[in-house]
Amino acid sequence: AVVSTQSTGAHGDDKGKLxxxxxxxxxxxxxxxxxxxxVGRKDINFKALHLxxxxxxxxxxxxxxxxxxxxxxxEVTKKWSESTWAKKLASREKRSQLSDFDRFKLMKAxxxxxxxxxxxxxxxxxxxxKAKK
Amino acid sequence: MKFKCAELKExxxxxxxxxxxxxxxxxxxxxxxxxxxxxxxxRFWYFLRQLKKVRKVNGEILRQTEMSNTSPTKIKNFGIWxxxxxxxxxxxxxxxYRDVSRTGAITQCYRDMAARHRAxxxxxxxxKIEIVKAADTKRPVIKQMHDSKIKFPLPHRILKFNKKSIxxxxxxxxxxxxxxxxxxxxxxxxxxxxxxxxx
Numbered sequence: 190a191v192v193s194t195q196s197t198g199a200h201g202d203d204k205g206k207l208x209x210x211x212x213x214x215x216x217x218x219x220x221x222x223x224x225x226x227x228v229g230r231k232d233i234n235f236k237a238l239h240l241x242x243x244x245x246x247x248x249x250x251x252x253x254x255x256x257x258x259x260x261x262x263x264e265v266t267k268k269w270s271e272s273t274w275a276k277k278l279a280s281r282e283k284r285s286q287l288s289d290f291d292r293f294k295l296m297k298a299x300x301x302x303x304x305x306x307x308x309x310x311x312x313x314x315x316x317x318x319k320a321k322k
Numbered sequence: 323m324k325f326k327c328a329e330l331k332e333x334x335x336x337x338x339x340x341x342x343x344x345x346x347x348x349x350x351x352x353x354x355x356x357x358x359x360x361x362x363x364x365r366f367w368y369f370l371r372q373l374k375k376v377r378k379v380n381g382e383i384l385r386q387t388e389m390s391n392t393s394p395t396k397i398k399n400f401g402i403w404x405x406x407x408x409x410x411x412x413x414x415x416x417x418x419y420r421d422v423s424r425t426g427a428i429t430q431c432y433r434d435m436a437a438r439h440r441a442x443x444x445x446x447x448x449x450k451i452e453i454v455k456a457a458d459t460k461r462p463v464i465k466q467m468h469d470s471k472i473k474f475p476l477p478h479r480i481l482k483f484n485k486k487s488i489x490x491x492x493x494x495x496x497x498x499x500x501x502x503x504x505x506x507x508x509x510x511x512x513x514x515x516x517x518x519x520x521x
Contacts, residue, residue, distance in 0.1 A: 213472050214397050215420045215463075222395075230395040232422045235476055249470050250397065 203228050205278065207269055209260065210238070212250045220250070224257035225266055243268060327357040329429045332389040335366040339376045349384065350374065355428045355448060359386060369447075391423045399464055400427035401454040406435060407445035414449075418461040424451055 208223035214232055221238070222230040230253055245259040260266070269275050287295065333356060338349040350370055356362035363386065367378040397420065404415045417434065421427040428448060435441040456468045478496045487494075 212397055213467060214422065215467055216474075220395070220397055220422070232397075232426075236481075 222256050224253045225260045330355045333362040336385040337383040339381045399454045402431050403450040405447045406441045418464045
């Protein structure tokens with residue numbers, strides 16, 4: 190079975206949660222279960238899912254308990270949170286939660302970093318100019 | 323008429339003709355799929371009138387209960403026997419749907435009949451709905467799902483509209499890495515469960 194994230198808000202509160210595809214109902218729907226992410230077993234349209242590269246070895250239509258065991262054994266949640274995809278989602282989420290003060294701090298931090306970069310760049314550029322002459 | 327709701331509900335309606343004196347009247351029970359209670363009652367009388375000499379005026383509904391889903395997490399194959407009126411006559415049909423609930427399957431049936439035969443809900447009569455074992459299913463559309471190693475790609479993936487990019491310079495790519503594979507690994511599972519377990 191493949192693990193996938195739920196993308197859109199048809200099931201609004203389950204948005205973005207990790208879920209395992211336990212079975213295929215028909216061409217458009219899958220039976221899905223997320224015992225370790227708090228999503229109850231239900232049928233869902235493929236359009237609301239994003240596949241992740243993680244799979245867990247369960248039989249089709251395995252029960253929630255079996256899914257949970259396989260999930261925990263494969264440490265899916267951990268692997269997911271370490272993936273770039275998950276990190277990007279997390280940073281996107283964080284960015285949207287920033288307060289004005291946070292954005293100010295961010296601006297200052299970026300400024301400080303860019304100054305360091307530009308100073309180094311300036312040094313290299315001057316060195317190159319001198320070398321040309 | 324009806325059926326614009328998300329999913330139909332299953333009602334069990336029990337009714338009987340009104341007793342004049344103390345005589346015992348026969349009691350009739352029907353399973354009706356309808357969007358709400360009122361339509362369910364209406365359909366109950368509609369069918370009962372066709373089958374027995376009772377009318378709503380001369381009858382009473384003894385009980386109406388909404389039947390809940392017995393196993394909403396198990397995928398089942400439903401065989402539905404339908405009778406419908408086409409433009410030129412009345413026909414019987416046997417249709418199969420794969421769903422998680424009876425109401426889901428019946429809803430699919432109504433939508434499907436409308437799509438394939440332009441049949442309106444008022445001209446459709448559900449005669450029987452049964453869970454069918456995978457081995458006994460007839461329709462290839464359903465049978466093709468009976469594969470424990472089922473795999474299919476989701477080509478031309480159009481994702482839900484992203485508010486950020488309503489106008490874009492280039493056409494977005496629909497080639498997204500999505501390939502559906504179910505239970506590829508057999509290591510942990512020694513026995514393959516029989517498909518389409520009955521409840």
